[in-house]
Amino acid sequence: EVQLVESGGGLVQPGGSLRLSCAASGFTFSGHYMDWVRQAPGKGLEWVGRTRDKPHSYITEYAASVKGRFTVSRDDSQDSVYLQMTSLKTEDTAVYYCVRVQGGNAHVLDYWGQGTLVTVSS
Amino acid sequence: QSALTQPASVSGSPGQSITISCTGTSSDVGGYNFVSWYQQHPGKAPQLMIYDVSIRPSGVSNRFSGSKSGNTASLTISGLQAEDEADYYCCSFSISTALVFGTGTEVTVL
Numbered sequence: 001e002v003q004l005v006e007s008g009g010g011l012v013q014p015g016g017s018l019r020l021s022c023a024a025s026g027f028t029f030s031g032h033y034m035d036w037v038r039q040a041p042g043k044g045l046e047w048v049g050r051t052r053d054k055p056h057s058y059i060t061e062y063a064a065s066v067k068g069r070f071t072v073s074r075d076d077s078q079d080s081v082y083l084q085m086t087s088l089k090t091e092d093t094a095v096y097y098c099v100r101v102q103g104g105n106a107h108v109l110d111y112w113g114q115g116t117l118v119t120v121s122s
Numbered sequence: 123q124s125a126l127t128q129p130a131s132v133s134g135s136p137g138q139s140i141t142i143s144c145t146g147t148s149s150d151v152g153g154y155n156f157v158s159w160y161q162q163h164p165g166k167a168p169q170l171m172i173y174d175v176s177i178r179p180s181g182v183s184n185r186f187s188g189s190k191s192g193n194t195a196s197l198t199i200s201g202l203q204a205e206d207e208a209d210y211y212c213c214s215f216s217i218s219t220a221l222v223f224g225t226g227t228e229v230t231v232l
Contacts, residue, residue: 044223044224044226045160045211050220061219061220063123063219064219097167107156107158107173107213107214107215108158108170109213109221110170110173112167113167114166114167115167
């Protein structure tokens with residue numbers, strides 16, 4: 001069974017940093033791109049960023065709203081993906097989901113974690 | 123990259139069919155057959171319902187179907203059931219960003 005478990009959310013002040021983790025199990029982690037998607041309270045889904053797999057040089061991509069502030073990374077030896085968030089703004093407040101990208105279909109998000117809440121507030 | 127446009131809400135009676143639209147541009151929805159749909163119940167994570175415009179993943183009811191015409195994709199739910207009450211989001215590949223989501227549609231079963 002595919003499982004994605006996020007951790008690391010919490011309350012942080014504007015301008016601060018936070019690192020989210022996602023532990024994966026139940027599939028060959030190294031063979032999949034991994035994404036982060038967020039959802040502000042009462043709002044819609046927003047794609048945040050992606051790490052590709054080793055054959056694709058672990059290339060990362062980001063939404064314009066977070067580029068230069070957020071960094072996606074992965075550790076295939078630990079079956080984990082991370083989201084390092086810096087220079088946080090109040091508008092970054094959201095539930096952050098770790099998501100598996102379907103193998104061979106880079107536009108399909110086939111398994112989602114339960115999410116971790118990040119609150120940016122003074 | 124602007125979000126794809128969906129109606130804020132759609133409603134129907136049990137047994138009826140409803141259709142949710144998702145309008146983008148030639149740079150996303152209209153340019154590629156890479157549209158997917160996600161269902162989200164309150165307080166839960168989204169779940170993949172349709173991908174590549176019209177393909178249902180294993181385990182998804184055949185009451186859900188997808189289509190596309192020009193820059194607009196559609197999700198149809200036939201034989202509406204109480205359990206279908208949820209938020210629905212379309213999503214597309216975009217040339218300007220890896221993925222772009224729709225604004226979301228709240229489905230109410232009357």
